[in-house]
Amino acid sequence: MSKPLITPRLDLLRALSRELVSPPPIWLMRQAGRYLPEYREIRRKAPDFLALCYSPDLAAEITLQPIRRFGLDAAILFSDILVVPDALGMKVTFREGEGPLLERLETARELTRLRVPVAVERLAPVYETVRRVKRELPENVALIGFAGAPWTVATYMIEGSGDREFVRAKTWAYGDAAAFAALIDILVETSIAHLAAQAEAGVDAVQVFDSWCGVLPDDDFDRWCIEPMQRIVAGVRAKAPGLPIIGFPRGAGLNLGRYVAATGVDAVSLDTTVPLAHAAELQRSVVVQGNLDPIALLAGGDVLGAHTRRIVKALGQGPFIFNLGHGVLPRTPPKHVGELVALVRAGR
Amino acid sequence: MSKPLITPRLDLLRALSRELVSPPPIWLMRQAGRYLPEYREIRRKAPDFLALCYSPDLAAEITLQPIRRFGLDAAILFSDILVVPDALGMKVTFREGEGPLLERLETARELTRLRVPVAVERLAPVYETVRRVKRELPENVALIGFAGAPWTVATYMIEGSGDREFVRAKTWAYGDAAAFAALIDILVETSIAHLAAQAEAGVDAVQVFDSWCGVLPDDDFDRWCIEPMQRIVAGVRAKAPGLPIIGFPRGAGLNLGRYVAATGVDAVSLDTTVPLAHAAELQRSVVVQGNLDPIALLAGGDVLGAHTRRIVKALGQGPFIFNLGHGVLPRTPPKHVGELVALVRAGR
Numbered sequence: 001m002s003k004p005l006i007t008p009r010l011d012l013l014r015a016l017s018r019e020l021v022s023p024p025p026i027w028l029m030r031q032a033g034r035y036l037p038e039y040r041e042i043r044r045k046a047p048d049f050l051a052l053c054y055s056p057d058l059a060a061e062i063t064l065q066p067i068r069r070f071g072l073d074a075a076i077l078f079s080d081i082l083v084v085p086d087a088l089g090m091k092v093t094f095r096e097g098e099g100p101l102l103e104r105l106e107t108a109r110e111l112t113r114l115r116v117p118v119a120v121e122r123l124a125p126v127y128e129t130v131r132r133v134k135r136e137l138p139e140n141v142a143l144i145g146f147a148g149a150p151w152t153v154a155t156y157m158i159e160g161s162g163d164r165e166f167v168r169a170k171t172w173a174y175g176d177a178a179a180f181a182a183l184i185d186i187l188v189e190t191s192i193a194h195l196a197a198q199a200e201a202g203v204d205a206v207q208v209f210d211s212w213c214g215v216l217p218d219d220d221f222d223r224w225c226i227e228p229m230q231r232i233v234a235g236v237r238a239k240a241p242g243l244p245i246i247g248f249p250r251g252a253g254l255n256l257g258r259y260v261a262a263t264g265v266d267a268v269s270l271d272t273t274v275p276l277a278h279a280a281e282l283q284r285s286v287v288v289q290g291n292l293d294p295i296a297l298l299a300g301g302d303v304l305g306a307h308t309r310r311i312v313k314a315l316g317q318g319p320f321i322f323n324l325g326h327g328v329l330p331r332t333p334p335k336h337v338g339e340l341v342a343l344v345r346a347g348r
Numbered sequence: 349m350s351k352p353l354i355t356p357r358l359d360l361l362r363a364l365s366r367e368l369v370s371p372p373p374i375w376l377m378r379q380a381g382r383y384l385p386e387y388r389e390i391r392r393k394a395p396d397f398l399a400l401c402y403s404p405d406l407a408a409e410i411t412l413q414p415i416r417r418f419g420l421d422a423a424i425l426f427s428d429i430l431v432v433p434d435a436l437g438m439k440v441t442f443r444e445g446e447g448p449l450l451e452r453l454e455t456a457r458e459l460t461r462l463r464v465p466v467a468v469e470r471l472a473p474v475y476e477t478v479r480r481v482k483r484e485l486p487e488n489v490a491l492i493g494f495a496g497a498p499w500t501v502a503t504y505m506i507e508g509s510g511d512r513e514f515v516r517a518k519t520w521a522y523g524d525a526a527a528f529a530a531l532i533d534i535l536v537e538t539s540i541a542h543l544a545a546q547a548e549a550g551v552d553a554v555q556v557f558d559s560w561c562g563v564l565p566d567d568d569f570d571r572w573c574i575e576p577m578q579r580i581v582a583g584v585r586a587k588a589p590g591l592p593i594i595g596f597p598r599g600a601g602l603n604l605g606r607y608v609a610a611t612g613v614d615a616v617s618l619d620t621t622v623p624l625a626h627a628a629e630l631q632r633s634v635v636v637q638g639n640l641d642p643i644a645l646l647a648g649g650d651v652l653g654a655h656t657r658r659i660v661k662a663l664g665q666g667p668f669i670f671n672l673g674h675g676v677l678p679r680t681p682p683k684h685v686g687e688l689v690a691l692v693r694a695g696r
Binding site: 167170171215216219256272273275278293295306325 | 513514519569
């Protein structure tokens with residue numbers, strides 16, 4: 001963890017400003033979570049997941065747990081993308097091992113129920129968590145805030161739970177584009193306010209997760225993924241100038257290049273399926289982050305070594321942040337994370 | 349359904365040989381299935397799905413049902429990609445509304461249990477179905493046979509059911525590549541024999557479904573998706589010269605171009621997420637098939653009209669077969685399929 005004194009800025013921020021940082025900074029999506037015994041210990045005492053997100057002491061503690069264990073270059077705020085629909089007044093429940101369950105938006109008329117003006121006020125405990133984490137975080141570790149992208153959050157609000165076909169959400173988006181756009185507008189506005197409030201509380205960068213954009217065809221990808229993200233980038237930059245923005249359009253596939261060019265994100269987080277040669281091409285225009293298969297981390301050993309070296313070799317010569325292509329899986333042995341950090345820091 | 353007498357060949361085969369056919373031929377993945385009341389009627393009397401696949405009379409009847417209703421340009425054999433593991437000696441069960449359940453391959457040692465030499469003999473009823481369908485099919489309608497691609501079939505054999513993370517299959521592929529390659533070799537060999545036997549029985553073309561290739565990163569996509577498909581294409585061409593081969597690497601994303609170039613398929617079936625501008629580029633080197641969102645078909649009306657016209661406009665000027673980007677959803681109203689056929693035949 002020792003850093004030369006001539007490095008005045010956080011490695012993560014140096015990489016996000018297109019500096020070549022070698023070895024690259026590393027953090028992992030879901031680095032705080034169920035695979036850590038100290039996290040499960042807290043969950044045993046506080047089983048209500050959303051209450052945990054709104055408890056600054058506990059949420060700060062969970063955010064810091066993987067930093068203490070592994071000395072990663074960034075912490076990511078312990079929270080959830082569904083605090084936004086919760087703050088808008090939709091009932092959100094997390095069921096053990098099953099994924100979230102939301103009260104569903106059935107019709108466009110129900111949009112008037114959403115408490116847009118006060119949503120961010122209700123998220124005050126989240127910003128308090130940011131302040132506490134910042135006070136306790138080692139000075140060489142960055143703090144990343146986040147929000148879900150509008151399309152992804154909208155799918156949860158309309159489906160209620162994780163229908164993998166997204167029949168309701170797509171039927172609404174395709175069939176009543178004006179009403180769907182009104183919902184997206186609410187989510188754009190609330191996301192900007194939520195991200196700007198995290199910045200004001202002290203996060204060093206933010207990531208916007210579009211976990212389900214990969215199911216949208218063609219024009220609909222542009223309309224429901226790219227355009228809202230353009231507005232979020234512009235809105236956050238207006239309220240929090242200089243805050244780096246990482247986009248994660250998971251599964252964007254052949255839409256990835258358009259997403260990067262059109263949204264103007266500072267960095268793009270790549271899912272596991274993005275070929276490394278393509279990722280290296282992208283580095284010419286944007287900082288890339290990614291994209292180790294979480295199953296290579298779960299497997300550990302030679303598999304972890306081979307997959308990690310392949311990525312560092314392909315991307316380590318450009319602006320790069322090491323990460324997974326998706327979140328840490330719950331069954332991952334914590335010591336594999338330690339081994340991964342050592343592998344990346346060894347630089348080869 | 350009337351065709352000019354000067355057209356000596358099936359429209360589907362003309363399109364597959366790179367002729368511009370206007371309006372384009374149309375068939376739909378899962379065009380025979382649960383959305384049709386006449387299919388559900390048969391299933392009520394014959395609830396064992398695999399037994400149905402091995403009953404030439406009933407399987408032929410199901411294959412013909414959508415042709416009678418909608419006058420599509422091709423029938424696709426009613427069967428399943430899991431008849432191959434079944435024929436290899438793995439127990440396969442289909443659970444109502446839940447997806448298949450397979451006896452799992454736990455270790456590489458168990459590969460010796462697979463009955464490779466006799467597998468295709470056990471699929472004789474499938475080839476009898478082909479012969480019966482061919483006898484009854486209108487002469488302007490093609491018959492398509494199919495198989496699952498080795499990676500996709502291997503995931504079912506190793507996972508036992510549909511784990512969306514593919515932890516076991518990937519752990520095996522990444523961690524014991526030699527043993528996994530032995531399984532893939534068995535599936536390549538059996539798939540070639542199965543496809544060639546369908547050709548001998550009379551199918552006009554075949555499609556190879558790689559439904560889960562979209563989860564493989566980089567080199568692993570090449571090794572477990574592209575290379576086995578290269579060998580299937582070569583093997584089928586050696587045994588059934590001139591038989592057109594359609595590849596369906598669902599979710600291939602940024603690996604799609606490499607798949608098309610390296611496998612040498614005659615046509616590529618595109619999933620819903622492939623942007624139409626990219627699909628039009630691909631038409632320069634390969635026949636494309638696709639890629640209407642099944643949810644647009646489920647929605648019907650203006651949504652179906654707009655999505656269909658967008659695709660026909662973008663791809664109708666090159667070698668093209670109209671299809672969905674994935675299978676017909678069970679809740680789809682049958683009359684929407686009739687409307688889709690009329691829309692495509694209207695040519696705009």
